[in-house]
Amino acid sequence: MNKVQAKNITISLQVGLTYYPIICAKTGALSTDQEEIEITSINSGTDREYMPGMASHTLQVEGLTELTNVSNRISVFYLYQQSVRRSVHNLQIVLTDEEGDVLVLTCKGFVRTLTLSKQIGSFSSSGALFRITGPIGYSDVVGPPTDPLCEIADPIYALLAEGATSYTNVLLQAEGVEILGVWRSTNLAYTTGTPGNGQYSFDGPSGTIFLDPLNPINPGGEIIHVLYKVIA
């Protein structure tokens, strides 16, 4: 489970060679607005058609007001200064999930809006809205989700020859295979160790179901029915 808690998101601005968190941030938001280009044609019927257009991004941070860049955090007053406010900066967003995996987003941006507010009874809060210029970079490519495996696989029906006491199938060798049921003339019960009458055991690495050796397949053969699932 790789969920990210809000406290584990750091929004930073580069000063010199170092990234410093912006404000004592309580809230932050990265917004992307994707424009659309309508491509509805004469044959579009009753539904309009679109294609993606240009994207624009903003990054907003709000937190407690601090007069100076104490605790290695960027103060809003540092951002108010013209030389800082009118420059394009390197920005960074670091997200750490509960398993310790980290995703770093980098971009360039400049100050669009600065706010400083006062509310009696609480600390003063300040905020900064950055206009991001250009694309947002990712430290790692976030790949698409893998196709979910269908847990319950198609049942196997196999004709075992007279005297057989086991059945092997490569499908049962897959990692995560769990046997749900095995039938001969009757439902067999799973057991570990050597199966007795009405029992079976299963060896996953070899994909083999073992039957009661004292009760092999009857003359004329028997159909064995295996129901299994694969857990990813």
Add this chain to the structure above:
Amino acid sequence: MKPGLIYSAAWQTFQGDLVEVRISDRTIQIDDAAAPQMVVLQASGDPLHVKVIDNSENPLNVFRAKQAIFAFQSQPGLSAGSFADGPDDRYSFTATLNPTGSSPQIIFDGFLVTSDLSQPFQPDSQVVTLTASDHLGLLKETDVTTDTGDQFIGKYKLIQYIAAILKKTGLRLPIKVINNVKVGGGSITSNAVFFAPNLIAVTASNFYYKGMRIRVSGSASNDGEYTVTDTSVTVAQFLAVQNGPTITAESATGILIEDLASEKHLYDAIFVDALLFEKGIGAKVDGYEGLTKIFKENVCITEVKGEWWIYAPDEYDRDELYVSSFDADGIYQSRETTTALNKLLGAGQDHQFALADTELRFQRPHGFASETYRFEYPEEIPCNSDFSRGEAAEDLPDVTIEGITYTAKAFTIDCWEYAQHRNAGRPTDPATGNARIVRYYYNGQEQQRFIRLDGKIIPGSGGEVNSLKSQPLAVNKQDKITFSISTRWNFYDFADGEIAYPLSVELEADDGTYWALYEPNADGKGIWGLIDATGPQESILGPQLNENSLDATQWNSKNVESAGLPRSGNLYFYLRYDYSDDTDYQDFSDLRIEYLTFINGAYRSYGGLVYKVTRPLDQPGYLARKEEEVYMGNPPAPVIKGAMFIQTDGRNWLVDHFYKAHRFGLGPAPTPADVNTFGFHQAFAAWNQVRNTVRIFSGTVFGMRENWPDIIHKYQLTDANGNTNGRYFILTSLDQNWRSCQMAVTLIEVFVTDGKIYTDPYTLNYTTT
């Protein structure tokens, strides 16, 4: 050498291509091996638009000039003012797509236009807007002259005029042409009987015309190339030929006769006199008007990817396009057949309509289309007839006349040759004196101008005479001339009955005979007489002065109206140095010549030709009309401006045989009906654009990568609909946004798959106005 200071900006388009703009200061030049100083500009959010300036929805509108509008962010030291000074060609502007890729494409090539630079008058950073032009519009401020600024005198190929005019834009670009009207009819298969020494009898056809150079193949003993000098039809069609193999008697069947003029591109085969561009004696129209005269109602011109494209919308149909290439100097390079200019526009294509703003409009079908070719006669007959052009030769002694002292200067005489001329056909020796334009000035202003001839020689048996010979004037049989001239001498001692003959007018006829104009007969008309080509120059016109006449040292005028010319050919005027023993010089002034063409049985009664195509009579109710004026054609008289010639064996021949080779895959004209005058093809090209209802689409198109849609492409709209199916379109306007890859366009239908018509009623009539 190359520019040493370059301003550049680059950005990525929405579709991921790189665009780079370079503005080069051409006043700073460095060696090719040196590195220029590069100044980086910050492109604005909407950095570059390329748009057509003239958005006329007439598909035959000549100019599709373009401009590029570039925007960058100002900073200290870089603003609109950085580009505001200098001549019109100081800052070259080039926009390139994917400049560092394997196939960079020139989006636009031109020059900044100072009057279109702007920016808000506010602190930096502001959006500076620069506009660059391909300078087609600025051709209105240039003259139709040679590369060195000299006058075009005489006849030149159309491509020579075109190249010279286009180079006045300051851009030396290759020229691509999609226009496959060809001279002649290509080739024909015929039976032929060869008669020695110079006759070929062929199956009668309008394939043949005077002056054509043919290649005969398939005969037993008469294969080769010949020049046709006559095409008379009596019992059969007889071709009189010359400049070919010696003909031996033969009767042949199925021989192939090819018109060599058809193998050339139209612009490389057709010659037109430079007087087409006359705006008065010694002056020419501007380059913009010059191209209009050549291209009107036939082709359009634009710049695409660093090349001039001259294209005929009439050839944009379901067939391939044939593109001929010329270099910047007008030298023919090659021809290719291409489908690369075909474009599909629609949903799912590389280019599709966007923003749901496409509008469909219609242009109503017309009742007729007519092209009027007016007969305009040159003012300057012959070349430099007012003796205004010549180079400074020497300062002369001051002259005092009636108490006023004038400064005198002498000049050479352009276009006229001073030599010992005899009859045409006999050798000419250098003159023994000088012919000069003499100008008198008072307070720096010219007060008087005349020609002075000196260097008298005693005529020998060869009849040598110093005379000033004009350029030839092409004339037709039965045409007339009226002229007047004044002359004087410093002294002339007339004996009783002696007549001075200072003027000679001679005709070098097409049939090889020579004629001279003699004193008027009883009806007052100067008469033409056959002259001996081996005899002395005929001295035949003069003021008929004698010692009892007016003072020969004063100006005396001679006025003559000639009888109709006995033959077609070239006419020459000679100002002859006729003298007595004490004569030192002879002066001429005020030469005035009027040329009267004999057309359709009358002199100067007709104002032009009207080529007209109308809707069949069973289709009434169409009231719209297309009436245009054209400036080149096939008049009956060679002196008329815009007359089209071919040159064969060093001689100019009027030509009125053309065919639309595009219709036949550049093969020969299949039937005689396909060979017709140039005006015929112009009229039907115009008619086929307006005879049906025309669909017009306006809207936004998305999709501009390395093969972006442009003016020269042929479009099919693939969004299936009754208004698009089977139709082909061209762009008449565009506004390309080179950031968003969207362009505003107007598409006009030029072809529908039921084809074009060449059989609707066609008339060719003289107009009296």
